[in-house]
C-alpha cells in the first residue's frame with residue numbers, strides 16, 4: 001500500500017455487464033483484494049463498491065456497479081445504468097454465447113442512457129486454457145460490430161482472469177485514461193488527502 005495525496009477526487013461509475021456466471025463479481029472481488037471464490041453465488045439485484053487506482057500519477061476513484069445478469073432482475077438494471085461513466089462488458093472465453101450476447105448488453109445500455117459512454121470488453125477466464133471456445137477472429141468480429149454502434153473507433157479488449165488477476169489492472173488503467181481524457185462530469189469533485197491505493201494483481 002502506498003500513501004499518496006489525491007488532489008482530484010473524481011469518482012467514476014463503472015457498470016459491469018454480461019451474462020450470469022461470466023465472472024463479473026469475481027473480477028470486482030479481485031480488484032477489492034478479496035479471495036477468489038470457486039463456489040458460484042448469483043448476484044441479487046445490485047452491489048456497489050468503490051476502488052482506487054493510481055493512473056498516470058493521479059488517484060482515480062471508481063465506483064463499481066455489479067448488476068445481476070439474470071433476466072428476472074431486468075427492472076433493477078434499467079434504473080442502475082443511470083449516471084454511468086463507462087460500461088465494462090464481460091464475457092466468458094469458455095462460453096461463446098456469452099460473447100455473442102454482448103450485443104444484447106450493448107443494446108440495453110445504449111437504450112437506457114441518453115448519452116454516449118466509453119465501453120471496454122473483458123474476455124474472462126483466460127486461465128482455463130484447455131477449455132477456451134472462442135477464437136481471436138470471432139472476438140475481433142464481435143468487437144468490430146459493437147464498435148460500429150458507439151462513437152468510439154474501436155472498443156478496447158483485454159483477455160482477463162479473475163482467478164490470477166491477469167490484465168485486470170491494465171484494463172482499469174485503460175478505462176481510467178479514457179475517462180481522464182474525455183473528462184465527463186464525475187459523481188463529485190472534492191478534496192481528499194492521504195488516500196491509500198490498492199493493487200489489483
Ligand SMILES: Nc1nc2c(ncn2[C@@H]2O[C@H](COP(=O)(O)OP(=O)(O)O)[C@@H](O)[C@H]2O)c(=O)[nH]1
Pocket residue numbers: 018019020021022023024025026027037038039040041042043069124125126127128160161162163164
Ligand atoms: N477459472 C476461472 N473461474 C472464474 C473466473 N472468474 C469467475 N470464475 C468462476 O465462475 C463462476 C461465476 O463467477 P461470478 O463472478 O459469480 O460470475 P457473475 O455471475 O458474472 O458475477 C464462479 O464459480 C467463479 O469462481 C476466472 O477468471 N477463472
Ligand SMILES: [Mg+2]
Pocket residue numbers: 024025026041042043066068
Ligand atoms: Mg455476480
